[in-house]
Amino acid sequence: MKLHLVPARTGLAWFRAGLRTFWRQPLAFSGLFLLFIAIVSVVSLIPYVGGVLALALLPAATLGFMAATREAASGKFPMPAILLSAFRAGKQRARAMLVLGLAYAVGLALVLGLSALADGGLFARMYLFGGPITAELVDSSAFRNAVWISMALYVPLNMLFWHAPALVHWHDVPPVRSLFFSFVACARNFWAFTLYTLAWSGLSLLVAFGMILLSVLLGQADILGVGLMPVSLLMGAMFITSIWFTFNDSFVVSEETTPTEA
Template structure:
């Protein structure tokens, strides 16, 4: 197992190939994407313990989605229970990853108190805030601090569930290798982020807006239908991304070259 360094154009391809994976089994991909989100939302509803428990469950469910995507990719037939397949193996490393992610996220969010006196923290926790405080420069600064501090946290988490579940990498090492892999592939991730912004928000928004002006009913219908394709495609692209960078357990070196040379990375 080694993190490959991919050229910039592969970031664009993750969404395209994610769409192809969705087309291979749209029912299962749609179920997994919305099932993942719905499960976390339902768990989060419970007072006090809901949010922490949801954070601990997230890596387990993430692994289930990846297992489902891998099954579709390999042409295997699986049932709806694949979403919860992360519970079948050792869940302790996955829960540990979720706990570390939760603590790191809280620390990053807490640091913003120094900038805005806790306004962003109140917004994120659902507490009432003054509208003037939200529109203040201090709140904007707090947002920038939160983005700067949370980005490395997300990078450390990105591949960690897959590394722990498929490769049995210990939690701390999985988080480190994930951060390193994201850093090594910043060009591809930049292209991926641009692709998400264009094809996930800008272009669908423009298309729905234009159609709504001409045929309002059709625009409303598209508002409901587009997420049914877009969201599962994004989830599928996470698997394509992970497969590109780390390959799959048991895959041959010939079919999954380990490194893309720095000099050939766009």
Template sequence: MNLNTVSPKEAHTWIRQGIWLFKQNPLGFLMLIFMYIFIAQLAVLIPFIGVLAVLVLTPTLSVGFMTACRLAILKERILPTVYLAALKSTPLVRKRILQLGLVYAALVMILSFILSMLVDFELLLPLLMSDKVTTPEMIQEIYLLLFYGGLFYVPIAMLMWFSPVLVAWENMPIPQALFSSCIACWRNRGAFFLYLAIWGAVLVGIPLTIGLVFDVFGLSQVATFIVAPLSMAGLTVMHCSFFATWKACFADQESAELIA
């Protein structure tokens, strides 16, 4: 395993490779994303425990999706049970991947606590619980939430981007996996910045633009039927492109060229 440094323009290659991967088995990948969203929505209905369970299992599910990418390259069938790939591995890997989930859950809880001191969630509660018209104060708190949430989540994302795969596939101890993931993201920060900027435009900018255009003509309901499938497809391709970032940052050159 190598730790590679790539140029910022590699971000376009990651996205192109993600599209290529998605095209190998679009139904299989869409099934996995739909399953995750459905399970997460059900878990949220269970106060605290459900959310905690999703957070703890996030690294496990990440390894499962990356394993599905491997299967797609090999032209093999993708089944829902691929999400259990890490748990079906050796007892040591199974133990470490669940411990990594606890680390991730703890980091997100700490982030939530910090945000609660910076953002007035009580002001946003009516907006979350009903269709109440937003006030300028609400809009300000929403922007603060997005700004601080994104800012403080960056270190967590750097730690967790590659660590599940490093634990499951490279048999790394958790501290080493977290450190290696963070170093890989930092060394390739230019590529990751452009990569995330592009996906931000695709997953946020485009749907908002479509919604605004249809709202002008009083067709907001129609916009939903267009934005929903586009967002689902974009989210799935983005997850496929995670495998391309792994190949570019850690695989040797010959292995990295396995995908278009």
């Protein structure tokens, strides 16, 4: 296995490949995403440890969606059981995935803990438990500082875990090494990931603007509130469908792994 360096324009190819694959089987991917949300919601209700367990499941869930995307890209229909791929590859790899999940939970806890130094934990509580963003919060410099601190720290955390689940599951890379390889791959393909991020951010802003414009034209402010949740879920499902392509192009691991066509 070795790192594959790609040109910046590949980031747009990843974006298009994710959209194209999602819309080949939108019901399948939407159903998988809703199932994932339901599982995390139920797990988070477990007293005392639910929040940690929910976070620890995220790397395994990411791997499940990557496996589903690979199935769909090859013309197959991804079944719901594919979300459990991380735990069906033997005890050793399942254990490694759990280690990865716990490491992610600890990492995110550290990020939120450091942000709490700025605002006393207001942003951290909102992130973990939800709540309305009020005008008072927006006007609070402490709250804004906490948001910026979280964003700055979450980027390297995300880089560490972006490719790690796939490396652990498909290539039996130990958790610590998978984090290192993932970070290096993201850093070396920085411009491709920058364009990839900008493309998804641009689409999100375009969709949000379209919803606001529609509610204004129709004179129905409720449209925005009613449509926000399903549209957000749809965007999340489309985005997570594209992650497999970023991994597939970032590493050369076998003859069957070929770069995404631009």
